[in-house]
Amino acid sequence: MTTFEFMLPYYGDVGLMQDAVRSVLAQTDPDLRLVVVDDGKEPEVPGWFESLGDHRVRYLRNERNLGITKNFQKCVELSEADQVVIMGCDDLLHPHYLETVRALVEAHPGVGMVQPGVEVIDGAGVVTAGLADNTKRRIYAPNVPGRRLMGGEELAASVLRGNWLYFPSICWRGEALRAVNFRDDYSVIQDLALVVDLLELGEQMVVDNTTTVFQYRRHAVSESSVQAFSGTRFAEAERYFAAVAERMDARGWPKAARAARFHSASRLHALTMLPGALRRGHREGVRTLARHALTPGQRSTV
Structure with missing residues (x-):
């Protein structure tokens, strides 16, 4: 069976991170691994992970702060699975995220990326739709009422015009992700750069809007x-x-x-x-x- 790995580069709010971890462990499909790479120093975090007692969870704390890009790169390097999700440490999975994405991967063998259905939440966890996300959906995202396989110049032009993807929700084919990884010279736009790099190598993406399975957290100040x-x-x-x-x-x-x-x-x-x-x-x-x-x-x- 295809293996799935959730990589969680962590820095920031402890409570939001714990909610994110719980949402991974609450999947209806339990066949997964969760690897947390802690780039912070909150004293209670290592003990909390030890208390979980879940063999699917691996917790690592960096000896020194690496910063966003280096910690993301480390997550990619540590990943081992066929399919990899680099989840935001304050985002949430719906319980059927893995079940849904596994079915999409199996329906499209070898696909490089899967963009599943996403809803946006605010800092309090309330579903919201601000200007940025409405613009993404109404102007820049392709009209995909169901499910569609995209790639090449079509998808490259689409995301370069306006990046409508929700990076932390994307499931990546592990082999392709590890071959490219994040670029050293970008700290904010690195997600778009990674997608375009993979498209240039011939990878494709399944865009699925049939079911919402991921909650992307957008804070007022970030x-x-x-x-x-x-x-x-x-x-x-x-x-x-x-x-x-x-x-x-x-x-x-x-x-x-x-x-x-x-x-x-x-x-x-x-x-x-x-x-x-x-x-x-x-x-x-x-x-x-x-x-x-x-x-x-x-x-x-x-």
């Missing part, structure tokens, strides 16, 4: 939004989109190259962040956000 007000994440995005556009041109994927150069969703996001940056007095952030929002089509300098 590390990414703090970076957004300062403009940091958009400086990184500019660099990525310029470089990947040239790769798409070289590959003969002109629609994907145009989507990368225009990166409309990223520019719209920067525009919505401008008022907050102005209120906070982030002068450099305002300049970065304005440039990103109003100046598409930058060429790579690397």
Whole structure:
């Protein structure tokens, strides 16, 4: 039987992490492994995992803080299973997540990625639908009323135009994931970069909207939004989109190259962040956000 592994790179709120772990262990399909890689120092966490007494759980604490990208890379390197989920430490699985995704994998042997049905929750766990997620679904996500296999330039252009995927919910074919891993030079846009890298290698994705099986937690204030007000994440995005556009041109994927150069969703996001940056007095952030929002089509300098 195909093996499934949930990798949990952890740093942050203890209670939310514990809820995430419980949601994994409550799966209707119990054939799984959970590996937690703790990048923090909360004193009660190791004892809590020991108290679970569940042979499916492996808990590791880093000797020193690695940061987001390095800890994600470590999770990929430690993974061993046929199918791997890199779950957010504050997200939640519905009880039938694994049962549903296993059926999709078995129906599409060898598929590189599975994007199952997702709903968004806020910091209190209440299902919500804010501007960002409504924009994802109504403007950028493909119209898939049921289930669809996507790949190549079609999917690359779609996600480069606007990244409508929910990365922590995706199930990855382990062999493909371990062969590519996350890039060292990105800290915010690394999920999009990983998907595009896999598409360039010929991997495909099953998009399934028939059943909601994952709860993605969107907080009002997060590390990414703090970076957004300062403009940091958009400086990184500019660099990525310029470089990947040239790769798409070289590959003969002109629609994907145009989507990368225009990166409309990223520019719209920067525009919505401008008022907050102005209120906070982030002068450099305002300049970065304005440039990103109003100046598409930058060429790579690397």
